[in-house]
Amino acid sequence: MIITKTFKILFLTCLVIFSACHKDIQSQTEVYTNDFESGSILGIEGAVQSTYDGKKVLGFYNNSGFTLTLPGLAKHDLILLKFDLYLHDTWGGNHTGNDAVIDGPDIWQLKIDNEAVINTTFSNSGCQATYCQQQSYPKNFPFHYDAGTGASRTDLPGRCSLANIPGGTTMYRIDKIFNHSGYTIKLDFKDLLKQSNAPDMLCDESWSLDNLSVSILTLD
Ligand SMILES: [Ca+2]
Numbered sequence: 001m002i003i004t005k006t007f008k009i010l011f012l013t014c015l016v017i018f019s020a021c022h023k024d025i026q027s028q029t030e031v032y033t034n035d036f037e038s039g040s041i042l043g044i045e046g047a048v049q050s051t052y053d054g055k056k057v058l059g060f061y062n063n064s065g066f067t068l069t070l071p072g073l074a075k076h077d078l079i080l081l082k083f084d085l086y087l088h089d090t091w092g093g094n095h096t097g098n099d100a101v102i103d104g105p106d107i108w109q110l111k112i113d114n115e116a117v118i119n120t121t122f123s124n125s126g127c128q129a130t131y132c133q134q135q136s137y138p139k140n141f142p143f144h145y146d147a148g149t150g151a152s153r154t155d156l157p158g159r160c161s162l163a164n165i166p167g168g169t170t171m172y173r174i175d176k177i178f179n180h181s182g183y184t185i186k187l188d189f190k191d192l193l194k195q196s197n198a199p200d201m202l203c204d205e206s207w208s209l210d211n212l213s214v215s216i217l218t219l220d
């Protein structure tokens with residue numbers, strides 16, 4: 001298990017910093033962790049607290065999101081972000097609709113210090129032989145993968161427009177390393193959802209987030 005984790009960190013490091021492939025991770029320190037069960041939202045702007053599937057989460061968001069700012073970080077070369085991202089209801093991925101209805105693309109973003117490091121789409125449409133609203137995740141938009149590619153859970157119930165329908169929510173366990181060395185980090189989690197014919201946007205499609213962890217890493 002330890003070998004697998006170490007290998008993964010080294011592999012991801014090589015993806016992030018090609019010139020640093022000969023370097024090893026020297027230290028890893030978790031500087032923020034929150035499962036939101038206590039209600040603590042220190043350092044978070046735009047926090048909305050709700051319960052989904054029996055767990056307290058940040059959300060639900062549509063055309064909005066939240067910002068976590070962490071000052072006073074020790075010297076580091078990389079950051080490791082982990083979180084559970086829940087996409088609720090009728091996310092349509094790359095689908096853009098037609099002249100009558102604009103229904104996408106359904107974009108979700110993570111920005112680090114105002115730079116979008118994740119800019120992707122998710123789809124809950126499922127895929128049949130003749131119909132599939134594709135998504136960009138696990139790559140950035142525009143890319144083409146089947147709905148649900150990379151998801152950790154595809155059997156969760158919808159929240160509002162697909163309430164209680166299995167598969168109406170998908171969950172992605174995000175676990176990524178990024179370049180970062182600044183004293184302060186600002187993390188923006190947001191969406192740019194589109195659905196011009198929805199009477200209630202938040203009910204039509206939304207997202208929430210749980211189990212957020214931020215670690216700083218140093219290289220040899
Ligand atoms: Ca929670």
Ligand SMILES: [Ca+2]
Pocket residue numbers: 090091092103104105106193194195205
């Ligand atoms: Ca949409």
